[in-house]
Amino acid sequence: MAGLFPFRDINVHASASHYAFTSPSSPAAPTLVVDRPSGDLRLNDGTLLGSKRVSSIAGILGIIKLRLDKYIIVITKAQPMGRLKGHMVYKIIATEFLPLRERPLHDPDEDTYLSLLKTLLAASPLFFSYSFDLTNSLQRQAQSDLSSPMWKRADDRFFWNRFVQTDLIDYRLGGSGSVGLRQASGQQLGVDPYILPVMFGMMRIVPTAIKATPMTFVLITRRSRHRVGTRYFSRGIDEQGHVSNFNETEQIVLINDTTRGLGGFAGGNGIENGKVDGSRGQEVQALSYVQTRGSVPVYWAEVNNLHYVPTLEIRGVESAVAAAKEHFDEQIRVYGDNYLVNLVNEKGREVRVKQAYEQMVRILVSSPSERRQANSVTEEKFRTVEPGRRHQQFDRLHYVYFDFHNETKGLQWHRAELLLNKLNDALLQQQYFRGADMPGDPSGRLEVRNQQTSVVRTNCMDCLDRTNVVQSMLARWTLNRMLTDLGVLQQGQSASDDTAFEEIFRNIWADNADIVSKSYSGTGALKTDFTRTGKRTRAGAVQDLQNSLTRYVRNNFMDGPRQDGFDLFLGTYLPSTSNGATTLQFVDRRPVLIQSIPYVLAASLFVVFTATFTRQLPDSATWPLRFLVNWPKLNQLPWAAEGYQEAITKVRKDKVLGQIVNRHDRAASNARLSHLEEGKKRIE
Numbered sequence: 040m041a042g043l044f045p046f047r048d049i050n051v052h053a054s055a056s057h058y059a060f061t062s063p064s065s066p067a068a069p070t071l072v073v074d075r076p077s078g079d080l081r082l083n084d085g086t087l088l089g090s091k092r093v094s095s096i097a098g099i100l101g102i103i104k105l106r107l108d109k110y111i112i113v114i115t116k117a118q119p120m121g122r123l124k125g126h127m128v129y130k131i132i133a134t135e136f137l138p139l140r141e142r143p144l145h146d147p148d149e150d151t152y153l154s155l156l157k158t159l160l161a162a163s164p165l166f167f168s169y170s171f172d173l174t175n176s177l178q179r180q181a182q183s184d185l186s187s188p189m190w191k192r193a194d195d196r197f198f199w200n201r202f203v204q205t206d207l208i209d210y211r212l213g214g215s216g217s218v219g220l221r222q223a224s225g226q227q228l229g230v231d232p233y234i235l236p237v238m239f240g241m242m243r244i245v246p247t248a249i250k251a252t253p254m255t256f257v258l259i260t261r262r263s264r265h266r267v268g269t270r271y272f273s274r275g276i277d278e279q280g281h282v283s284n285f286n287e288t289e290q291i292v293l294i295n296d297t298t299r300g301l302g303g304f305a306g307g308n309g310i311e312n313g314k315v316d317g318s319r320g321q322e323v324q325a326l327s328y329v330q331t332r333g334s335v336p337v338y339w340a341e342v343n344n345l346h347y348v349p350t351l352e353i354r355g356v357e358s359a360v361a362a363a364k365e366h367f368d369e370q371i372r373v374y375g376d377n378y379l380v381n382l383v384n385e386k387g388r389e390v391r392v393k394q395a396y397e398q399m400v401r402i403l404v405s406s407p408s409e410r411r412q413a414n415s416v417t418e419e420k421f422r423t424v425e426p427g428r429r430h431q432q433f434d435r436l437h438y439v440y441f442d443f444h445n446e447t448k449g450l451q452w453h454r455a456e457l458l459l460n461k462l463n464d465a466l467l468q469q470q471y472f473r474g475a476d477m478p479g480d481p482s483g484r485l486e487v488r489n490q491q492t493s494v495v496r497t498n499c500m501d502c503l504d505r506t507n508v509v510q511s512m513l514a515r516w517t518l519n520r521m522l523t524d525l526g527v528l529q530q531g532q533s534a535s536d537d538t539a540f541e542e543i544f545r546n547i548w549a550d551n552a553d554i555v556s557k558s559y560s561g562t563g564a565l566k567t568d569f570t571r572t573g574k575r576t577r578a579g580a581v582q583d584l585q586n587s588l589t590r591y592v593r594n595n596f597m598d599g600p601r602q603d604g605f606d607l608f609l610g611t612y613l614p615s616t617s618n619g620a621t622t623l624q625f626v627d628r629r630p631v632l633i634q635s636i637p638y639v640l641a642a643s644l645f646v647v648f649t650a651t652f653t654r655q656l657p658d659s660a661t662w663p664l665r666f667l668v669n670w671p672k673l674n675q676l677p678w679a680a681e682g683y684q685e686a687i688t689k690v691r692k693d694k695v696l697g698q699i700v701n702r703h704d705r706a707a708s709n710a711r712l713s714h715l716e717e718g719k720k721r722i723e
Contacts, residue, residue, distance in 0.1 A: 043188050045235040047169045053092040055141050069229040076139045078109045080210040082229045098235040101203025105152045106614040107144045111137040121244030126171035134160050159604035166242045173238040176289050177327040178472040181485050190234040197261040199239040202610035241554040243547045249537050252527045257291035258547050267605045269598040270560040271343050276336040280365025284502045284559050285333035290514045295321040328471045328517045330495050330510050332502045336363045337395045343668040356398045376435040376493035382443040382505045385419050400424045403433040417445040443505050469493045504565045507552035545571050561593035562586040599669035612673040
């Protein structure tokens with residue numbers, strides 16, 4: 040059973056010819072050897088001699104190939120976050136890149152690649168456990184094969200370092216089809232303990248009590264590794280059915296759990312360290328509730344142009360039907376019925392996204408039945424789309440639109456509970472997961488007492504601020520139901536009656552809002568002062584203003600490199616096989632004058648406010664402001680380059696601006712951008 044879980048302690052032995060990884064607590068385990076500079080992998084039964092340096096690491100994050108060299112990314116520092124069912128959970132604090140070449144080659148592109156990756160990892164909330172699968176909910180864990188290695192049981196969507204673990208996994212499976220791997224004869228089981236799944240997201244473990252009943256309150260948000268990106272560079276759905284900013288949030292309550300300290304596991308003791316002994320012999324129970332969020336599953340984008348509100352572009356809904364079917368096929372298979380809660384605005388620019396989503400649902404379900412409800416506040420408080428009959432799997436989709444903006448206008452957040460009343464019957468049928476420890480079971484499997492049969496999938500435009508308000512409301516309702524069913528609360532009582540726990544609940548959900556928002560938009564969430572305190576404050580309003588301005592600057596001038604970092608680490612861009620990797624990939628080829636504009640804006644915001652709040656005459660000489668945005672340089676965005684040739688040609692023909700641009704244009708050739716004109720034809 041020891042081979043089912045990653046090693047908790049690894050020593051790295053470095054020499055000119057190889058890196059060797061060993062586990063001091065498991066001296067009988069084979070040594071993992073990475074030959075230098077080829078990167079070939081092999082297992083060695085004995086200790087290798089001749090190492091120049093020995094260092095201790097927390098784990099191997101993965102191996103990545105850039106343009107000139109391969110690098111082993113190791114975790115050098117990890118912070119304990121608490122115990123979950125007795126299993127210690129860690130957050131990655133520091134990493135190190137070990138080059139395979141003894142004398143690293145320096146190249147402008149290679150240095151930039153490394154800088155992008157190091158910046159990304161330093162800012163990313165990454166978590167792991169040596170003996171608990173953080174990528175799966177408690178319900179999925181109860182259904183999984185616990186005899187398999189932990190990395191095989193991991194949910195592929197949330198196995199964040201899956202791409203950089205490819206070399207190790209391919210070698211483990213026999214090395215077939217791998218480049219740069221020493222071919223293995225069959226399965227290499229000895230590699231299993233070196234493969235460590237890592238989750239990107241949010242994790243809070245808080246020991247507390249309600250009504251003198253000890254409990255551990257846990258909140259986990261898992262961010263999908265598919266279609267990852269920044270706020271305006273990643274919207275909608277892709278052809279594989281992956282949506283932007285997809286997150287699964289699981290709220291866990293552990294009753295009678297006494298193993299909640301920060302002490303680490305003893306090395307080499309296997310899963311027995313994860314066993315939980317009840318408080319005073321009482322049964323230890325685990326309850327969890329899962330929700331999801333994700334971008335509207337149609338082809339749409341918001342194109343940065345230095346205006347505070349970007350240009351919204353939506354392709355025909357029919358073109359995205361196949362992708363949406365892929366998406367919801369997976370969602371139904373994993374979660375059961377999906378209640379699609381849409382919170383975008385009912386009027387203004389967002390209404391086009393709302394209409395596209397509703398059209399998609401009508402296409403997917405059989406004989407769609409629609410109902411619309413209005414009141415004195417809004418013309419469309421609710422709109423539901425339900426299947427008229429249940430003949431195929433997509434008839435398990437239930438669409439609910441709620442005019443969140445108008446109903447909660449004026450800080451009337453309590454009116455969001457109207458949505459709760461609307462979903463009441465669905466929530467009662469949905470249930471939640473409940474399991475209990477089975478004494479004597481060496482695998483640590485839970486005895487299933489109840490299962491969650493459906494999920495609420497919530498979205499707004501960004502799937503951030505409004506979404507988090509609704510998710511925390513649903514989580515509070517379900518928590519009260521859990522504690523009432525357990526007898527901790529009496530009928531009519533609420534967990535919020537306990538002021539100490541209420542503060543914990545509010546702050547954890549506000550932290551969740553901030554972390555999810557920062558990962559996508561670059562700043563914390565808006566209106567979290569209300570989430571934390573229950574009221575709006577002047578300090579909160581000032582913080583929201585600061586966050587809004589910071590989002591504007593980051594999304595226009597700083598998100599390009601961040602998007603490039605995601606693309607590199609997750610494997611959506613491969614430097615070794617991309618055509619542009621042999622040139623100066625990151626050289627800014629825009630005219631020098633255009634490059635200088637952002638620096639001028641840093642000293643004076645006048646140009647920005649003028650571009651945002653004033654209109655231009657159709658025949659006036661204006662700069663194409665999207666040229667000033669710091670776009671990603673690795674994976675070009677077709678929709679973002681729409682009309683590039685037309686815009687730059689117009690500027691060059693201008694009597695005043697044309698002379699300046701032509702004089703300072705360092706790279707008049709647009710060969711690398713010509714294919715992006717296709718985006719103009721594909722966008723409606």
